[in-house]
Amino acid sequence: MSRPVALSEAHVLEALAALDLWELVPARPAIRRTYVFENFIEAFGFMTRVAMVAESLDHHPEWSNVYNRVEVVLTTHDAGGVTALDLTLARRMDAFAQNASRRSDA
Amino acid sequence: MSRPVALSEAHVLEALAALDLWELVPARPAIRRTYVFENFIEAFGFMTRVAMVAESLDHHPEWSNVYNRVEVVLTTHDAGGVTALDLTLARRMDAFAQNASRRSDA
Amino acid sequence: MSRPVALSEAHVLEALAALDLWELVPARPAIRRTYVFENFIEAFGFMTRVAMVAESLDHHPEWSNVYNRVEVVLTTHDAGGVTALDLTLARRMDAFAQNASRRSDA
Amino acid sequence: MSRPVALSEAHVLEALAALDLWELVPARPAIRRTYVFENFIEAFGFMTRVAMVAESLDHHPEWSNVYNRVEVVLTTHDAGGVTALDLTLARRMDAFAQNASRRSDA
Numbered sequence: 135m136s137r138p139v140a141l142s143e144a145h146v147l148e149a150l151a152a153l154d155l156w157e158l159v160p161a162r163p164a165i166r167r168t169y170v171f172e173n174f175i176e177a178f179g180f181m182t183r184v185a186m187v188a189e190s191l192d193h194h195p196e197w198s199n200v201y202n203r204v205e206v207v208l209t210t211h212d213a214g215g216v217t218a219l220d221l222t223l224a225r226r227m228d229a230f231a232q233n234a235s236r237r238s239d240a
Numbered sequence: 241m242s243r244p245v246a247l248s249e250a251h252v253l254e255a256l257a258a259l260d261l262w263e264l265v266p267a268r269p270a271i272r273r274t275y276v277f278e279n280f281i282e283a284f285g286f287m288t289r290v291a292m293v294a295e296s297l298d299h300h301p302e303w304s305n306v307y308n309r310v311e312v313v314l315t316t317h318d319a320g321g322v323t324a325l326d327l328t329l330a331r332r333m334d335a336f337a338q339n340a341s342r343r344s345d346a
Numbered sequence: 347m348s349r350p351v352a353l354s355e356a357h358v359l360e361a362l363a364a365l366d367l368w369e370l371v372p373a374r375p376a377i378r379r380t381y382v383f384e385n386f387i388e389a390f391g392f393m394t395r396v397a398m399v400a401e402s403l404d405h406h407p408e409w410s411n412v413y414n415r416v417e418v419v420l421t422t423h424d425a426g427g428v429t430a431l432d433l434t435l436a437r438r439m440d441a442f443a444q445n446a447s448r449r450s451d452a
Numbered sequence: 453m454s455r456p457v458a459l460s461e462a463h464v465l466e467a468l469a470a471l472d473l474w475e476l477v478p479a480r481p482a483i484r485r486t487y488v489f490e491n492f493i494e495a496f497g498f499m500t501r502v503a504m505v506a507e508s509l510d511h512h513p514e515w516s517n518v519y520n521r522v523e524v525v526l527t528t529h530d531a532g533g534v535t536a537l538d539l540t541l542a543r544r545m546d547a548f549a550q551n552a553s554r555r556s557d558a
Contacts, residue, residue: 174512176339178503179289182394185496186281189398194492198516233282235339280406284397288500291390292507300386304410388551391501398493445494447551 140215164209172235246321270315278341352427376421384447458533482527490553
């Protein structure tokens with residue numbers, strides 16, 4: 135398929151309005167969110183489901199994990215910015231997180 | 241820890257009364273359940289969470305997967321029957337399955 | 347992409363000649379192999395890598411796992427037989443299994 | 453089991469001599485290593501095997517992943533430093549990484 139093109143910041147901000155808890159990364163053209171789960175098992179179960187989607191899309195997150203926390207940064211290196219692929223992956227991640235045991239504060 | 245001992249069939253049946261959709265396997269001292277998820281990703285996400293618990297308990301399921309279905313058989317080979325370990329693992333599996341997208345018929 | 351077509355049994359047998367340890371399933375148009383790993387962690391690590399490929403191909407195995415053993419059956423239901431997709435997935439699985447700790451008898 | 457105690461820096465350095473490519477983190481009492489694999493599937497397959505061990509040990513890494521790279525930091529928060537648990541987990545991780553397809557530069 136054709137590679138996605140970077141969206142304008144205005145377009146990204148508009149998309150983020152419908153992506154609760156996602157925000158622009160200050161210093162670079164990327165979006166980020168932190169997920170907090172009940173424990174490590176839930177966090178890694180989430181990551182495994184995301185991994186299968188990421189591989190299918192051939193579009194992978196930058197992410198880190200400490201116990202029950204998963205911090206995700208999404209950007210499309212080839213396009214030099216946030217693209218429709220990032221928004222797709224963000225929406226899939228949010229759907230997975232809703233089907234996991236989460237802490238009430240996240 | 242000390243190895244668990246096989247429970248009597250009466251004890252297992254009593255425990256199954258609180259484990260919805262689990263049943264005795266006809267030909268051997270084991271219990272089984274089939275889970276049906278929304279798709280492969282949910283099924284394998286479930287299996288990954290179970291895998292971490294199974295490894296922690298050093299007690300592993302016999303299980304098979306075809307797309308969105310996961311069939312599980314639990315028994316404790318060392319004890320020659322169903323033990324408290326199997327019931328623990330069954331309860332953990334059920335809790336994970338509740339935090340996954342499932343088909344309405346399962 | 348266009349869906350694959352079932353290969354003739356002669357064609358499948360020819361392909362199996364290059365797929366060590368895979369064989370035809372007697373009663374149905376499918377191929378199978380059993381992998382034996384060092385332990386459960388290696389077996390499930392193998393399954394996780396396969397899961398990402400399976401989801402990417404939108405082609406999933408029938409498989410079962412008991413501790414360090416993984417039994418795999420591949421067929422393409424839509425095509426009513428073994429197709430090029432099954433051979434692709436079999437080759438990927440074999441490559442993953444070579445990068446895992448395996449028992450010497452498998 | 454009893455909780456581990458923090459090792460002295462001299463003890464940690466001695467242990468690191470046998471843990472190739474691991475190093476002390478400059479600003480905190482922790483050790484770190486970066487693994488580079490062939491691709492995302494190998495990186496995440498590695499992480500899945502580590503996850504099962506981490507959960508079994510009830511000792512989890514701080515780690516981040518970008519495509520084929522996995523950066524790991526190990527420390528024992530309860531003990532305020534590097535403990536025998538961290539060295540155990542580091543050794544298990546190294547063993548898993550040897551059974552994965554890796555880039556030649558890592």
